[in-house]
Amino acid sequence: MRIQLTKYGLFVAALLLAGISASAQQSGSSNKYIRKGNELYNKQQYTDAEANYKKALEQNAQSAIGSYNLGNSLYQQKRYDEARAQYANSLKEAKKENVKSDADYNIGNTFMENKKWEESIKSYKQALKINPNDEDARYNLAYAQAMLKKQQQQQNKDNKDNKDNKDNKDKNKDKNKDKDKNKDNKDQDKKDQDKKDQDKKDQDKNKDQNKDQNKDNKDKDKQNQQQDKPEPQPSKLNKQEADRLLQALSQEEKKLQDKNKKVKGQVVPVEKDW
Template structure:
């Protein structure tokens, strides 16, 4: 669990020997400290900014402004302010506390590698800072967990990508097979259609041939009823004549036979 260095209201003794500044910024910082103690961090921020408008190089006001921003969870702005104090402060202890608080601001942003570097800077200036040592190890652990999680996510994404690729490939293969089946069905349908057309053509040709044959064969002559009656009568007359002729021939034969008898 990270620990945070308190505002200058707890460390006023550090600035007893600082250069004399105007009374206005000091009053404004004290007023800001009162709001800070009452946990009115937004009001404290306003007073600290007023103090810095009087004297931009007032390290005490800038450090406390970083505290107020941190308490409002504006960690990015707080870290920026602590970094500036760490670079410009005259006293090593103030610089060390600024680097420490910068490390905490970066931790809150899950920037563990950068926070590790900030804690290291704090410990170079103050090797006995137990809080900085603790937070350094904590940041290292969080960094390791983060890297493991990132690797795990990377592996999962890689596996997911591979699964997606396999699914896409399977879908493509399925589409190919489906297209092949559709193409084959179309070809079969086309072939069936062609076969049917050929069969129909052959059937038509056969029927036409049969009709031609029938037309070439002699057709029975159609006669009227009257003609049929005439033909029937003619046949009867012919039969009668024929019968008469036969009877005549028979009679001759009989007579001839009779004349040959010797009485």
Template sequence: MRKYIFHITITVIATLFAQAGAFAQEGTSKLIRQGNAQYKKQQYADAEASYKKALERNNKSVEGSYNLANSYYEQKRFDAARQQYANTIKTATGKDVKADASYNIGNTFMEDKKWEESIKSYKASLKANPADEQARYNLAYAQAMLKKQQQQGGGKDDKENKDKQKDQKDKKDQEKKDQQKQDQKQNQDEKEQDKEQQQQPQPKPSKLSPEEAKRLLQNLAQQEKKLQEDKMKKVKGTPGSVEKDW
């Protein structure tokens, strides 16, 4: 990160400034100098407070805005630093300030390993200052890291796809094995049922002795005779038509 401290020579034209404005400008500069001294002592939180007070007096102070961003950066508050550098770019008119602010924005993205964003910022820095070799080096480094990340990501995706395909194949194989086991069990159950049925005692035709057969025939003959007699009685007892004797 570039610890950028402004050294500005101001030519004051008395007719353009009121006395109150001059006092306000002096107060802003004093607070910025105080912040710079604290910054050099690595008292970054104190420096932050001084720069904020300076910006309360003059919110267009490029030096106060830039160095406030630096104090955020040193406290590893990269999101806040990034936003403050962006504010500096909006208010700054000089290309050098814009280039350095863009460079430091790239550094904040590098800290978070956001390679694409850092590449964009370093390119913006080089656009403002094409002679900046540090920005060029960091740009090349970020591009290399992005390429490496993409290669690793692609390899990871391939591995995940292969693992997923393997899991699906293992699942199908297991389902097939389970179905085969179920079919085997069903076949075994059916075989056992058939075996049990074969083992059950089957009804056998009874064998009659000659005497039992003779008695059975006699009984059948008697029953047949009785049926014939009952039939005849019914016929005889049936009422018929009677002719009248006129």
């Protein structure tokens, strides 16, 4: 089943009255340009047809048929906004219901071309209100409603995806914050541990230095003690001389004892440590 996009039927203006009045002459000139425009339109010469419809409207600006057909020529050139304006003019000036219904229908088509589904739905409903038997308007209405529903579903899906993406970004952001915080904590723990290790090294180093200092002090004390202790002096007498000296002392002591027994214990001093 096809989508009916545009009603291409063109209204051929008929001369309603014959006369010599100015209004009749204007109407005749306007209709002449409309007929010429219709010929060109049917040959798919839409630009030239547009020019003739505009000339018709210059002669009679209230021509509903001139505005409607101009709208069709603009539609064929994909100038949808301009075409919609001419259909609106036609709708305002039209006296016949079929012209009004077709104008609403084609206004709906211009909205559909721009994927403005809600606006096109309103126009098709208005066309059906005027002409309930317009099956093309009924079909386009159903199509626009289906497209609007699809668009809304896609928007809901996009909104959900965006929300999920935002939630995921927030979660990742929180994870990154926690990760950074953990990293900072680890870095601080490492710094604290490095400081402890350095303090221990410094303590060990101080202990070693103290130990070395104590050892040096002990060595110095020992050295000082050794320096304070008298060194043994070598004997100035040889063995024979010592023996003679002892013998002489022994004889002298005996003499003193014999001479004065009251004197006791007086001896000739001798050098120590010999």
